[in-house]
Amino acid sequence: MKDPKVIVMGAGAVGCFFGGMLARAGHDVTMIARPDHVEAIKRDGLYMDCLSFKEYVSVKATxxxxxxxxxxxxxxCVKSPDSGKTIELIKPYLKPDAIILSLQNGVDNCHRIRQLIDNPVYxxxxxVATAMAGPGHLKHHGRGELAIGGWEPERAHDSEIQTQLKSVSHLFEAxxxxxxVSADVRQDLWYKFLVNCCYNGISAIGQIQYGDMVAVESVRDLIDELGREVVAIARHEGIAMSDKDAKYVIDQIPKTMPTQKSxxxxxxxxRKPTEIDYLNGLIVRKGKQYGIPAPANQAIYALVKMIEHYNT
Ligand SMILES: NC(=O)C1=CN([C@@H]2O[C@H](COP(=O)(O)OP(=O)(O)OC[C@H]3O[C@@H](n4cnc5c(N)ncnc54)[C@H](OP(=O)(O)O)[C@@H]3O)[C@@H](O)[C@H]2O)C=CC1
Ligand SMILES: CC(C)(CO)C(=O)C(=O)O
Known part of the structure; x- marks a missing residue:
């Protein structure tokens, strides 16, 4: 992929970080964002307030x-509940070979996107731990790595897919x-999903950073319980997850992004709707479907739904 034109669809915390990194490296990037961000980015550039650098990055925005x-x-980079409607909005403009890279949490966004369009979707x-601190102002709290891959098992060895993935990977690495490029991106997605089910809801309910969260012993016990339930469901889905690797990815979060709020x-x-239906809510639905109890995920799901109900 030589000199690709990159568009960030939904330039918030994640889109501004990864799109901003590509723009900073000199690539042609356009952020599609809400008016307040567009105005600030056009006026001053995108302010990338990162752990390793602080810079105004020049990037197009609309x-x-x-x-x-x-x-x-x-x-x-829109939130999971917005995937379908956003794809319908951009569908009339999509080139047939434009690659869509979903940087969203959850394990079913690509499947849902792919049902609406024929483009390559990965x-x-x-x-990464990021937040928007204000219009056009990205705050980075830790990490910033990606794993990408082909998720449709029947097309796993397709050479065109591997070529596209390698070129996207080179673009970011450079x-x-x-x-x-992951050999099993479904497995990687489930490990990340495990992290989200363990941390996102508790951080939301308590409006608390990960480092502070895990200072409380009973919260650490709850994280362990949430994790056990997710691993049981993942295995039922045919995802190979070891207890040791699950513990490792979970333990890394407060160590590598202690000041982040989910x-x-x-x-x-x-006061926005959350993605909880696509995180702990998915575990609750799958638990009921498979007859696997998931009471800890059920409790987190219910509490976030309650807050959302009176908050939005
Ligand atoms: N923040 C983080 O650290 C991480 C987030 N993620 C995942 O990344 C994904 C994105 O999250 P995040 O970046 O935090 O979310 P944000 O809410 O910060 O960013 C999404 C942005 O897209 C905007 N948007 C949605 N639709 C449109 C549209 N039609 N036109 C213009 N702008 C639009 C939203 O505006 P509005 O709010 O007004 O709809 C919002 O500003 C999620 O799936 C999340 O779970 C993954 C890893 C880490
Ligand atoms: C990586 C992590 C846990 C960072 O907060 C995240 O994915 C999220 O907040 O949704």
Whole structure:
């Protein structure tokens, strides 16, 4: 992929970080964002307040969806409940070979997107801690690596897919973003999903950072219980998950991003609907379907839904 035109669809915390890194490396990037962000980015540039640098990065920004007709690569960064409607909005402008990279949490966004369009769609497993601190102002709290891959098992060895994935990976790597092509991206997605089920809801309910969360012993016990339930469901889904690896990915979060409040917590703070139906809510539904009890996930799900109900 030589000199691709990159569009960030939904330039918030994640879109501004990864799109911003590509723009900073000199790529042609356009952020599709809400008016307050567009105005600030056009005026001053995107302020990337990162752990390793603080810089105003020059990048294009617009509210207009028709710029999608130029895109070779779309970083799809809207929240999970917005996936379907956003795809319907951009569908009229999509080039047939434009690659859509979903940087969203959850395990079913690519499947839902792919039901609406024929374009190549790939998941990115995203380990980063970011938030929008104000219009055009990105605050980075830790990490920033990606794993991408082909998720449709029947097309796993397709050479065109592997070529596309390698070129996307090179693009990010050259811009300073570690990006591996995963041999089993479904497994990687479930490990990340495990992290989200363990941390996002508690952080949202308590409006609390991960480092402070795990200072409380009973919260650590709850995280363990949430994790056990998710691992049981994952195994039932045919995902190979070891207890040792699950514990490792869970333990890394407060160590590598202690000052972060989850994206679900950020939604609650902004009085927006959350992604909880696609996180702990999915575990609750699958638990009922498979007859696997998931009371801890049920409790987190119910509490976030209650807060959302009176908050939005
Ligand atoms: N924040 C984080 O650290 C991480 C987040 N993630 C995942 O990444 C995904 C994105 O999360 P995040 O970046 O935090 O979310 P944000 O809410 O910060 O960003 C999404 C942005 O897209 C905007 N948007 C939605 N539709 C449109 C549209 N039609 N036109 C213009 N702008 C639009 C939203 O505006 P509005 O709010 O007004 O709808 C919002 O500003 C989620 O799936 C999340 O779980 C993954 C890893 C880490
Ligand atoms: C990586 C993590 C846990 C960062 O907060 C996240 O994915 C989220 O907030 O949704």
């Amino acid at each position: 509210e207009q969806l028709n710029v999608i007709d130029q895109a070779d690569l779309i970083l799809f 998941p990115a497993v995203v380990y 811009a300073g973003v570690p990006c591996k 994206s679900t917590g950020q939604d609650i703070a902004r």
